Amino acid sequence: MNTTNLMARRPRIGFWTTVVGLLLIPFLVITFLRFSKGLGAVSNLNDSFPWGIWIGFDLLCGVGLAAGAFTLTAVVHLFNLKKFEPIVRPTVLTGFLGYAFVIVALMFDLGQPWRIWHTIIYWNTHSVMFEVGWCVMLYTTVLALEFAPVVLERFGYHAPIRMIHKFITPLVIAGVLLSTLHQSSLGSLYLIVPSKLHPLWYSQLLPLLFYISAIGAGIGMVILESYLSQRAFGRHLEMDLLEPLARGMVVALGIYGLMRLQIIARNGSFSAITNFTYEGKMFLVEFVLGVLLPVGLLAFRKLRTNPTWLVTGAFLAVLGFVMNRLNIAITGMERAAGARYFPSVMEMIVSVTLVGIGMAVFALAVKYFAIFPEAKPTEAEH
Amino acid sequence: MAMGLLFDATRCVGCGACSSGCKKQNNLPGEVEELTTAYTWTTVKPLEGTFMRKLCMHCEVPTCASVCPVGALTKSPQGPVVYDSAKCMGCRYCMMACPFDVPKYQWDRAVPLIGKCIMCEGLIAKGESTACATACEYGATIFGKRDDLIRDAQERIKQNPGVYVDHIYGLTEAGGTSVLMISSVPFVKMGLKNDLPSEPPALRTWQVLSNIPSFVAVWGVFLWGIHWITARRDDVATVESHSKSEDR
Numbered sequence: 001m002n003t004t005n006l007m008a009r010r011p012r013i014g015f016w017t018t019v020v021g022l023l024l025i026p027f028l029v030i031t032f033l034r035f036s037k038g039l040g041a042v043s044n045l046n047d048s049f050p051w052g053i054w055i056g057f058d059l060l061c062g063v064g065l066a067a068g069a070f071t072l073t074a075v076v077h078l079f080n081l082k083k084f085e086p087i088v089r090p091t092v093l094t095g096f097l098g099y100a101f102v103i104v105a106l107m108f109d110l111g112q113p114w115r116i117w118h119t120i121i122y123w124n125t126h127s128v129m130f131e132v133g134w135c136v137m138l139y140t141t142v143l144a145l146e147f148a149p150v151v152l153e154r155f156g157y158h159a160p161i162r163m164i165h166k167f168i169t170p171l172v173i174a175g176v177l178l179s180t181l182h183q184s185s186l187g188s189l190y191l192i193v194p195s196k197l198h199p200l201w202y203s204q205l206l207p208l209l210f211y212i213s214a215i216g217a218g219i220g221m222v223i224l225e226s227y228l229s230q231r232a233f234g235r236h237l238e239m240d241l242l243e244p245l246a247r248g249m250v251v252a253l254g255i256y257g258l259m260r261l262q263i264i265a266r267n268g269s270f271s272a273i274t275n276f277t278y279e280g281k282m283f284l285v286e287f288v289l290g291v292l293l294p295v296g297l298l299a300f301r302k303l304r305t306n307p308t309w310l311v312t313g314a315f316l317a318v319l320g321f322v323m324n325r326l327n328i329a330i331t332g333m334e335r336a337a338g339a340r341y342f343p344s345v346m347e348m349i350v351s352v353t354l355v356g357i358g359m360a361v362f363a364l365a366v367k368y369f370a371i372f373p374e375a376k377p378t379e380a381e382h
Numbered sequence: 383m384a385m386g387l388l389f390d391a392t393r394c395v396g397c398g399a400c401s402s403g404c405k406k407q408n409n410l411p412g413e414v415e416e417l418t419t420a421y422t423w424t425t426v427k428p429l430e431g432t433f434m435r436k437l438c439m440h441c442e443v444p445t446c447a448s449v450c451p452v453g454a455l456t457k458s459p460q461g462p463v464v465y466d467s468a469k470c471m472g473c474r475y476c477m478m479a480c481p482f483d484v485p486k487y488q489w490d491r492a493v494p495l496i497g498k499c500i501m502c503e504g505l506i507a508k509g510e511s512t513a514c515a516t517a518c519e520y521g522a523t524i525f526g527k528r529d530d531l532i533r534d535a536q537e538r539i540k541q542n543p544g545v546y547v548d549h550i551y552g553l554t555e556a557g558g559t560s561v562l563m564i565s566s567v568p569f570v571k572m573g574l575k576n577d578l579p580s581e582p583p584a585l586r587t588w589q590v591l592s593n594i595p596s597f598v599a600v601w602g603v604f605l606w607g608i609h610w611i612t613a614r615r616d617d618v619a620t621v622e623s624h625s626k627s628e629d630r
Binding site: 035038039047048051077115119122129169176189193204207 | 417419420445448449450451452453454469470471472473474475477478479481483486487488489490491492493494495575577578579583584586587588590591594597598601602605606608609612613615616
């Protein structure tokens with residue numbers, strides 16, 4: 001296999017390799033600046049706006065969009081719907097890479113990342129951040145173990161694989177428990193700011209909203225990723241698996257949308273939407289893109305079974321999810337902060353490069369390990 | 383004994399002695415800045431014809447202490463909310479969460495820390511007054527037992543009808559604070575939040591967090607139960623379809 005041939009057949013890898021390649025030098029320069037001159041030198045963060053896109057996008061979306069992993073392992077191993085087995089591996093890999101992405105991003109965002117292990121020795125059980133830290137740490141381990149058989153089988157280590165298979169049920173249950181806890185806890189992070197977060201987004205139910213929307217967008221991500229790998233690796237789209245997943249997504253997003261509307265109707269912030277305030281407009285974009293359109297489209301069986309509409313719906317759900325998290329982390333906090341925040345170019349380069357590296361690692365993993373059942377890496381092309 | 387500070391805006395002349403006294407006491411670099419920063423822990427500003435101080439309110443149930451994942455911020459029994467810089471990893475959740483926007487960050491440093499008023503904990507421990515209160519020649523900021531200060535403030539409001547707004551800021555805000563303020567101008571006009579609930583924000587999170595152990599137990603058993611039922615159903619189906627050949 002030579003590279004040019006590979007690039008021609010796999011345009012997606014080519015694109016991301018190029019992105020990463022082009023951004024790698026600025027990325028390294030920014031990394032150097034970040035650690036030699038401090039956060040202020042590279043970011044638009046300041047005392048009025050201590051959290052930016054590295055939290056709003058990298059952390060909140062990185063964790064949220066990796067929710068497909070726990071959802072799908074639960075569906076296959078706990079609900080015993082074995083037909084979904086073929087897409088478990090790529091989903092778990094995405095999950096693991098998502099969490100790795102979050103941890104690397106935290107290395108940039110934390111003021112003193114070399115102290116991240118302090119969460120292990122200094123405890124504050126009253127802190128949501130403490131709980132999120134522990135859950136992310138443990139769940140990344142769970143994901144690594146769930147994915148380990150793929151790596152181990154490649155090198156012929158079968159004894160540890162048997163061990164993992166023996167404990168797969170408790171492992172999956174632990175994964176679902178940890179995910180439930182920290183997916184919702186990312187919402188709980190914002191419970192503490194009732195006087196700062198705009199009522200269009202603030203609610204005592206934030207933990208539940210974060211959990212349900214992560215399931216919805218996590219499924220959307222699975223569909224999207226199937227589509228991307230189908231394009232990149234010349235695979236067929238598993239419509240018989242993705243269609244029922246899309247149904248699950250519609251249900252999750254539907255419940256989520258109704259909850260949002262009810263909360264807004266109750267807390268009296270509806271006028272912010274009808275008056276087209278800044279927050280109201282941002283909410284509308286988020287809600288129409290991320291909830292109304294995907295639910296409206298994919299509620300129809302006819303559209304759900306059509307690959308183009310299916311992928312469009314999933315893409316919108318993911319996009320709306322990202323907008324929601326950014327609205328909570330940024331838009332909804334601006335009024336109280338009395339300041340506007342827009343990420344600096346350097347902040348964006350860090351986030352984009354990290355996503356690109358994640359994509360590239362995924363592509364490499366697909367090349368060397370049996371991620372997709374029909375494309376065994378050993379028998380290259382058949 | 384829980385100590386505190388009482389700031390009386392009607393007595394303040396805006397000389398800024400508190401700010402510079404604070405800088406000197408806490409070895410903070412640079413000149414006193416316009417707004418509080420990691421290097422300027424307290425400011426005085428002319429507002430609405432009077433003067434307003436900005437400093438850490440030292441909440442009775444501090445939000446910052448409740449959110450800090452490593453417990454770097456704590457409320458000491460004497461009143462100050464203090465910061466252990468050796469623990470802090472720089473997540474800045476305290477800055478996000480503080481209802482008074484007090485903690486500030488050293489954005490210009492490669493090894494940054496949080497900066498905020500610590501009510502001169504070292505001086506207080508020795509039985510002395512805070513640097514800002516000592517520096518104030520006009521008695522606008524006084525240091526004492528919180529209970530005494532509350533009585534003093536109530537007395538001042540009662541003795542001078544029409545002078546003060548009938549509100550001691552910090553008595554109930556965010557669950558009450560060690561720093562108390564009285565003024566002739568409504569606090570909201572001077573940029574202080576008047577919508578802070580008397581219930582400490584930390585309780586909202588604790589309502590969720592305290593339920594985690596029981597949630598884990600219930601959800602764990604439920605998930606295992608689902609697995610048990612679905613696995614059992616499969617087993618039964620297998621046995622039934624092979625009922626003749628299988629003897630197990």
